[in-house]
Amino acid sequence: MAQIMQATLNDEDSLLSAERVRLSSMVPATFACGVCMDDLEEDYVARVDSCKHCLCRDCLRGYIRSKLQEHRYPILCPVCTAETNRSDAVGVVSENIIRDIGVSDEEYAVFEEMQMSNFSIILHCRLCKNSVFVDREEYQESRILTCPLPGCLHAWCKNCQQQIDMAGPPHSCDGSSELEHLMRERGWKHCPGCQTPIQKASGCNHMTCLSPGCNTHFCYVCGGMIVQSALRREVERSVTEHYRRCQLFEVPN
Known part of the structure; x- marks a missing residue:
């Protein structure tokens, strides 16, 4: 009799356990x-x-x-x-x-714009007056900016904002590169004493630097220094000696 009752209790416990499992599975996580x-x-x-x-x-x-x-x-x-x-x-x-x-369409549009700005930057062109997104990494690495819009291609320096002629000499913000190119093109010379640019207008090839305190005399033909002195006799002697081997006056064709 006891065994039968125990078996019944075990069956009921199993049924209860199964029911608890079933009920717990129905409870949402x-x-x-x-x-x-x-x-x-x-x-x-x-x-x-x-x-x-x-x-x-x-x-x-x-x-x-x-x-x-x-x-x-x-x-x-x-x-x-x-x-x-x-x-x-x-x-x-x-x-x-x-x-x-x-989120709303307006809010999502704000997110898209911020997402785009993380990888790009707005470039404003002064020539065509338009704005366009360009790659941020390329912008940061570039020194010369060029408007990518068709029919524009305006170029300028990112640092000094000066317009740049892409067919001209390499750009320098202080103009030194452009000046060097112009001097080579025109045949101008630097004073060998203070490096001041000198353009000969007329006269002989004996040049005297006018920069204060320089006192350099040089030849406009070869560009070499003749003498650096404020003494008249020393200058005359050096000029005479130099133009024994160089050309003092231009000979017309």
């Missing part, structure tokens, strides 16, 4: 929101992919909208940013979450 700390059903979860933090959709939607209004990019996980002494990387709210969370 829950999660704790990392912002409001409420326990909610899994249907309301929004999970940041990169860090796996779980938030309720309402909390994450409100957080995303606040960051879009502040024009903050990238939008970081609020749980990660609230944690102190964090050693691993901070999670980033992805584009898929923002698209799925339910």
Whole structure:
């Protein structure tokens, strides 16, 4: 008799255990929101992919909208940013979450513009008066900027904003490269004493530098220094000696 009763009790216990398992499987899974700390059903979860933090959709939607209004990019996980002494990387709210969370078209357009600005920069052209997005990395590496719009191709220096003739000499903000090119083109000379540019207008090839304190005499034909002196006799002697082997006057054809 006792064995029969024990067997009956065991059967009833097994049935109760099976029923508890069945009932527990019907209870929806829950999660704790990392912002409001409420326990909610899994249907309301929004999970940041990169860090796996779980938030309720309402909390994450409100957080995303606040960051879009502040024009903050990238939008970081609020749980990660609230944690102190964090050693691993901070999670980033992805584009898929923002698209799925339910923001307005205007808010999503703000996100797209911020996303684009992370990889590009707006270039304003003074010639055609238009603006265009260009690659940020290329912009940072370039010293000379060129408007990419068809029919424009206006070029200018990023540092000094001067217009640049791409067919001309290499650009220098202080004009030294352009001056060197012009001097070579016109045959002008530098004073060998102080490097002041000198252009001969007329007369002989004996040139006297007019820069204060220079006192350099040089030849406009060969560019060589004759003498650096303020003494008249020394200058006359050096000039005479130099033009024994060089040409003092130009001979007309």
